[in-house]
Amino acid sequence: MKTIAIYSIKGGVGKTAAAVNLAYLCAQDGARTLLWDLDPQGAASFYYRVKAKVKGGARGLLQRNGELPGRIKATDFPNLDLLPADLSYRHMDLLLDESKKRKRAFGRLLEPLTDDYDYIFMDCAPSVTLVSENVFRAADLIISPVIPTTLSVRTLNQLSAFMEHPKLRDVRVMSFFSMVDGRRKLHREIMENLSQRRKGILRSYIPYSSDVERMGIRRAPLPEFAGRSAGGHAFRLLWREIKARIEDGGDGNRA
Amino acid sequence: MVSEGGGALRLTFYDSFDWRLHRAGLSLRLEQPSRRPAKLCCARQGTGEEDCQDVAAVPRFADDLPAGRLRTRLQQVGGIRALLPLVTLRGWRYRYAVRNEDGKMVARCYLEQWRPASRRYAGSAPVGLVRLEPLRGYEVDTAAVAELLRGEELERTGIDLLQTALELVGRVADDYSSKLDVKLQPEEDAVVAVRRLLRSQVDVMRANEAGIRHDLDSEFLHDFRVAVRRTRSALSQIKGIFAEPALAPFRDGFAWLGAVTGPKRDLDVHLLQFPEQQRLLAPGQSADLLPLRLLLEQQQAAAGAEVVAALKSARYRRLMRYWQTFLDQGGTEFDGANARQPAAGVANSRIWRVYRRVRREGRAISADSPPADLHELRKSCKKLRYLMEFFQSLYPRNKMRRAISHLKDLQENLGQYQDQTVQLANLRRHSEELAARGGEIPVPTLLAIGALMDRIAGAHQQTRAGFARRFAAFYTPANHRLFRELFHTRGPSMADQP
Ligand SMILES: Nc1ncnc2c1ncn2[C@@H]1O[C@H](COP(=O)(O)OP(=O)(O)O)[C@@H](O)[C@H]1O
Ligand SMILES: [Mg+2]
Numbered sequence: 246m247k248t249i250a251i252y253s254i255k256g257g258v259g260k261t262a263a264a265v266n267l268a269y270l271c272a273q274d275g276a277r278t279l280l281w282d283l284d285p286q287g288a289a290s291f292y293y294r295v296k297a298k299v300k301g302g303a304r305g306l307l308q309r310n311g312e313l314p315g316r317i318k319a320t321d322f323p324n325l326d327l328l329p330a331d332l333s334y335r336h337m338d339l340l341l342d343e344s345k346k347r348k349r350a351f352g353r354l355l356e357p358l359t360d361d362y363d364y365i366f367m368d369c370a371p372s373v374t375l376v377s378e379n380v381f382r383a384a385d386l387i388i389s390p391v392i393p394t395t396l397s398v399r400t401l402n403q404l405s406a407f408m409e410h411p412k413l414r415d416v417r418v419m420s421f422f423s424m425v426d427g428r429r430k431l432h433r434e435i436m437e438n439l440s441q442r443r444k445g446i447l448r449s450y451i452p453y454s455s456d457v458e459r460m461g462i463r464r465a466p467l468p469e470f471a472g473r474s475a476g477g478h479a480f481r482l483l484w485r486e487i488k489a490r491i492e493d494g495g496d497g498n499r500a
Numbered sequence: 501m502v503s504e505g506g507g508a509l510r511l512t513f514y515d516s517f518d519w520r521l522h523r524a525g526l527s528l529r530l531e532q533p534s535r536r537p538a539k540l541c542c543a544r545q546g547t548g549e550e551d552c553q554d555v556a557a558v559p560r561f562a563d564d565l566p567a568g569r570l571r572t573r574l575q576q577v578g579g580i581r582a583l584l585p586l587v588t589l590r591g592w593r594y595r596y597a598v599r600n601e602d603g604k605m606v607a608r609c610y611l612e613q614w615r616p617a618s619r620r621y622a623g624s625a626p627v628g629l630v631r632l633e634p635l636r637g638y639e640v641d642t643a644a645v646a647e648l649l650r651g652e653e654l655e656r657t658g659i660d661l662l663q664t665a666l667e668l669v670g671r672v673a674d675d676y677s678s679k680l681d682v683k684l685q686p687e688e689d690a691v692v693a694v695r696r697l698l699r700s701q702v703d704v705m706r707a708n709e710a711g712i713r714h715d716l717d718s719e720f721l722h723d724f725r726v727a728v729r730r731t732r733s734a735l736s737q738i739k740g741i742f743a744e745p746a747l748a749p750f751r752d753g754f755a756w757l758g759a760v761t762g763p764k765r766d767l768d769v770h771l772l773q774f775p776e777q778q779r780l781l782a783p784g785q786s787a788d789l790l791p792l793r794l795l796l797e798q799q800q801a802a803a804g805a806e807v808v809a810a811l812k813s814a815r816y817r818r819l820m821r822y823w824q825t826f827l828d829q830g831g832t833e834f835d836g837a838n839a840r841q842p843a844a845g846v847a848n849s850r851i852w853r854v855y856r857r858v859r860r861e862g863r864a865i866s867a868d869s870p871p872a873d874l875h876e877l878r879k880s881c882k883k884l885r886y887l888m889e890f891f892q893s894l895y896p897r898n899k900m901r902r903a904i905s906h907l908k909d910l911q912e913n914l915g916q917y918q919d920q921t922v923q924l925a926n927l928r929r930h931s932e933e934l935a936a937r938g939g940e941i942p943v944p945t946l947l948a949i950g951a952l953m954d955r956i957a958g959a960h961q962q963t964r965a966g967f968a969r970r971f972a973a974f975y976t977p978a979n980h981r982l983f984r985e986l987f988h989t990r991g992p993s994m995a996d997q998p
Contacts, residue, residue: 277569294604318637321597321605326636464603 247491248355248365250384254403256371259390259423261288262457262467263480264368267388269466270484272325276363279317279326283337283380284370287330293320294464295329302333306354307340313354314361322469326362334370341375351379373407381413386491390423390451393435401443419490421483422450447490449483452476501609506594508534510617513586513662514558517711517720519674520578527662528574528583530558542570545660548608548633558583560716580772582717587665588617591626598632598645606638607645616668627664676707678723680730680889686844691835693843694741697890698734699827701727702820713808718768721807725765728757733886737850740838746826753819760810764803769919770926771796777923780955781948788948791941792930847891852987854884859980862910862971871921874967878914881907895986903986906979913963913970920960927953 251264264280272278282289287297295318299306306313317326344350355365369380381387389404391397401420408418420443426432440446451457454476456467463470468477510532515521521528525545532538540558543550551570559565560582562574574583591614598607610633615626630649634642666673682700684693704727711720732754735747774793778786810816826834838846861877885907892900931949934941 294602296602316637319635321635 246355246359246362246365247386248367248384249386249388249487250367250369250380251390252367252369252377252380252387252404253371253389253391254373254400258371258392259451259457260371261292261368262460263388263390263421263423263451263483264366265289265292265460266466266468266480267484267487268325268364268366269322270468270481271364271366271488272322273468274488275324277324277326277361279328279358279362279365280320281328281365281367282330283334283367283376284330285332285334285337286370287332289368290327290329292460292464292466293327295320295327297330297332299329299331299333302331303337303340304333307337307344307350314357322466338375341379347375348378348382352383355383381408381416384416386417386419388487389418389420391420391446392424393422393432393439395435397435398439401439417445419445419447419487421447424453425450426453447483447486449479449486451479451483454479501596501598504595504597504608506592506611508590508592510588510590511614511661511665512558512588513665514583515586516578516581517584517716518578518581518676518678518723520581521574522662522673524577526573526577527660529662530555540565540570542573545662548635558585580717581719584716586662587669587671589614589665589668590617591615598642600641606635606641608633608635609645614664614668618669621669624668627668629661629664631661678704678726680892682890683893684843684891686894687842689839690738690841690843690846691741691839694734694738695827698731699824701731702824702827705820709811713811715804715808718765718772721761721765721768725758725761728754728761729882730886730890732758733883734890737854737883737887738846739850740836741846742836742839743834744836746834750819750823750826753815753823757810757816757819761807764800764807766922766926767796767800767803770923771800773923777952777956781951785944785948785951788942788944789952791934791945792949795930795934843891844894847887847894848987851884851887851891852983854880854887855983855987858884859975862975865967865971867968871917874914874917874964875921878911878918881911881914885911899982899986903979903982906974906982910970910974913967917960917963917967920956920963923956924953924960927956 249267251260251267253260261284264282268278268280280289280293282297290297299316301308306316313328317328319325320327341347341350346353358365367380367384369377387404387408389401391400404418404420407413408416422432422436425436436450440448452475454474456471456474456476459471460467467474467480471477512530512532514528514530521542526542527545528540528542530538530540537554538556539552540555541550541552551568551573553566553568553570555565562571562579562583565571565574591612593610593612596609596611597605598609600606610629610631612631613626613628615621615624632642632646632649663673680697680700682697684696705724708720708724708727711717712724732751735751735754771793774789774796778789781789832839858877858880861873861880865873865877885904888900888904888907892904927949931946934949935946
């Protein structure tokens with residue numbers, strides 16, 4: 246089982262779009278896949294038409310260890326299940342703080358699923374909190390979308406600084422450019438510049454595309470309803486590259 | 501409900517002879533649509549969860565499927581047993597998605613119609629089904645839809661397809677088990693009980709004949725031999741039930757049957773263990789064993805032919821026919837002295853006697869006892885085990901299970917020791933046979949066999965060293981109390997109490 250967290254300190258960068266589409270593509274490859282919607286807003290659940298509600302809420306999830314399997318919902322697509330969001334996830338930080346394994350609670354929750362899934366994707370809310378720490382500890386790989394702006398260097402730096410923590414050294418980090426506007430010279434320059442200076446930046450990127458926005462209307466992953474669109478194509482290339490890197494193993498691709 | 505397509509289809513269900521998939525809650529089917537490639541699907545019954553894989557044909561053993569989840573799952577459940585077709589249906593199927601107010605799919609609905617593919621059932625009416633499969637996490641919604649459908653008086657809902665398929669051809673799932681499952685009454689005449697027990701073993705032998713003749717997998721012969729051994733054990737252990745002279749020909753007959761099937765079983769076992777033995781060697785060396793494998797396979801084929809010939813022989817047919825007649829008759833003509841004792845009393849005294857023998861023989865074994873002593877003890881344990889299994893329905897279930905499990909642990913050690921003894925002897929013999937062929941046999945093969953024997957000899961010693969601990973675990977005051985309580989103090993009638 247590989248656990249992949251889609252994470253960024255910032256909101257609105259395309260995390261949920263990536264989590265929803267990558268998990269879908271992963272399942273399409275035949276891998277048993279679970280998408281855990283950790284954002285109380287429940288956007289990923291919404292895209293999959295699953296009600297953002299979990300029996301017992303965040304408290305129920307954390308208290309009764311091992312009962313996570315009973316809260317999983319099948320999506321409409323083969324091999325892909327979803328653990329929905331719940332409004333009570335807003336209080337997750339507090340609850341984690343009270344719990345015994347403050348930083349390893351998620352990891353423990355996911356343990357019983359080891360044999361059931363090949364990949365687990367976590368769609369995270371933007372923050373640096375106990376929740377994110379739990380996510381980092383549970384993850385094998387963190388994928389971080391970056392919008393090519395002059396500030397993106399800072400965002401990447403913040404993440405790398407965080408990942409220097411000794412307990413997190415085994416976690417791989419990859420970044421990709423999101424919402425790229427190919428017509429803007431600035432975007433192209435920043436991308437070229439950053440890709441040369443840093444490891445762990447994926448070559449595939451996701452263009453700015455109204456197809457991605459249409460996901461909210463269609464309530465389905467992009468490759469499902471617009472597989473041939475530029476956006477659909479971009480996500481497929483992105484997933485292929487990520488998977489190749491995972492299978493390659495190795496390290497040295499720290500952002 | 502939104503249509504998701506469908507069309508004409510052939511379905512074939514598979515399981516092992518002893519229903520291992522069914523017992524594990526799985527059902528395996530080959531789907532052959534008219535114009536698309538066939539796929540093999542393993543479903544977790546009642547959940548809609550399944551692993552599918554495109555296949556050209558269904559191989560006899562799961563090992564021969566392409567690597568993947570399907571193969572792993574099937575191997576785990578019953579890898580050594582052949583996958584046999586149970587029933588083939590032809591018909592059509594259309595699939596619909598059942599969605600809720602958010603447009604989320606909550607269940608799949610199948611409209612389908614099936615009839616058996618075989619001409620034998622040409623006249624039978626097709627069965628139409630409306631089948632619902634819940635999606636994980638939406639079981640409640642699915643139940644609500646099922647309720648709706650039931651209101652419409654549709655023919656059936658929520659039906660397991662395998663169940664329907666079996667009904668169509670008049671088969672019942674789980675209709676074979678090699679386990680002893682004969683319900684006895686404590687007060688019934690011992691001879692009546694024993695006849696019933698032995699009769700059940702005739703059924704096991706009969707049920708396995710076809711599988712042995714067609715050499716479907718190794719376990720048909722194995723189950724057959726267990727039934728033969730149980731029969732022989734009963735004939736020698738349960739004394740005084742039948743008049744001795746009547747039994748002599750049957751004793752001879754079943755001894756012959758045991759002997760004539762033995763070599764094939766030994767070779768089956770050796771070949772089943774072969775991959776494991778190869779793993780004992782360094783990766784480079786394991787390929788050197790190949791000539792040995794070829795030799796074993798040749799011998800296996802020859803031994804198999806002998807088994808088949810034996811089952812076809814007049815001697816076998818006569819033996820079984822006379823034995824069946826002997827068991828089925830109700831008269832007192834062949835009664836022995838204890839025939840009309842209550843079954844419970846006879847069971848108690850026989851089990852208690854053999855149990856005490858096991859204790860005695862085990863106690864006498866020290867670190868430097870010869871292997872023959874362990875072999876004797878192993879045989880006594882086996883006799884005890886058979887007796888306990890024969891009569892288990894007369895005793896409280898939990899206590900009996902506990903008593904058997906203590907014995908089982910001890911048997912495991914003895915069984916392993918014996919296995920390794922046999923493996924070593926076989927390897928020695930085979931290397932001689934190979935050497936006798938002269939220059940044809942590469943030296944590395946003989947070296948590999950030698951290395952393998954070293955490994956096994958090491959393990960053999962370890963098993964021997966583990967005996968004392970295993971026996972001590974069996975020879976405890978608590979276990980003795982359990983056996984005494986079960987078999988010694990019960991009931992007043994002790995037919996031949998020692
Ligand atoms: N590649 C893209 N092109 C255009 N719009 C996008 C793209 N990716 C995301 N969006 C839109 O941007 C908004 C935020 O995206 P989202 O994936 O929810 O980000 P996050 O999860 O990081 O907050 C959403 O309205 C989404 O439709
Ligand atoms: Mg989001």
